[in-house]
Amino acid sequence: MRLIERIFLLEIFKGLALTLKKFLFAKPVTIQYPEKEKVKPAPGFRGRHALVRDPESGNPLCIACMRCVKVCPSKCIYIEYEVEPSLKKRKIIRYDIEAIRCVYCGYCEEICPVNAVVLTEVFEYLGFKREELYFTKEKLLQNWDEFIIQQKRPYLNPFWRPRGYPEKMLPVKKRTFTGV
Numbered sequence: 001m002r003l004i005e006r007i008f009l010l011e012i013f014k015g016l017a018l019t020l021k022k023f024l025f026a027k028p029v030t031i032q033y034p035e036k037e038k039v040k041p042a043p044g045f046r047g048r049h050a051l052v053r054d055p056e057s058g059n060p061l062c063i064a065c066m067r068c069v070k071v072c073p074s075k076c077i078y079i080e081y082e083v084e085p086s087l088k089k090r091k092i093i094r095y096d097i098e099a100i101r102c103v104y105c106g107y108c109e110e111i112c113p114v115n116a117v118v119l120t121e122v123f124e125y126l127g128f129k130r131e132e133l134y135f136t137k138e139k140l141l142q143n144w145d146e147f148i149i150q151q152k153r154p155y156l157n158p159f160w161r162p163r164g165y166p167e168k169m170l171p172v173k174k175r176t177f178t179g180v
């Protein structure tokens, strides 16, 4: 049998037949990105950073608790705040993320008690200079506006309320949040 296979090069013809079959009939696994098709990222995809804007006041939801700064493994979040004397509340005056150093771990959005920071599902962004990937508070809010305007439904990031995690274990603001 092996001699016949050698004489008639059966394995080679089998291989060629398979190649021809795939070439003629198989559906391509690649897509014509970005000219014709775009892949929708999975919910919770960790892309461009944003600060969630309170739809009522227009201000960031951030309460300057500094948890994201402490948990960030890259140390690329910089926050400065002041205390409003009348309300005795913290108010951020600076919130910067140096995206070029971020490792997209999602710890900041997971730990935030008020769902104020998010890695949006926006993946098409780039910068040719370092400053273009250094997001200031204003830029982060703009990132949120650009992202949320494209959403056709209320947005809920899985990292804000991880699936299967008992709701009573979450901070109060995470239990009630249903999206913007």
Ligand code: SF4
Residues within 6 Å of the ligand: 071, 072, 073, 074, 075, 076, 077, 097, 101, 102, 103, 104, 105, 106, 107, 108, 109, 119
């Ligand atoms: S995703 Fe991770 S590395 Fe990036 S800013 Fe958040 S905590 Fe830091």
Ligand code: SF4
Residues within 6 Å of the ligand: 061, 062, 063, 064, 065, 066, 067, 068, 069, 079, 108, 111, 112, 113, 114, 115, 116, 117
């Ligand atoms: S964890 Fe949330 S509320 Fe606290 S400083 Fe970071 S973004 Fe603001």
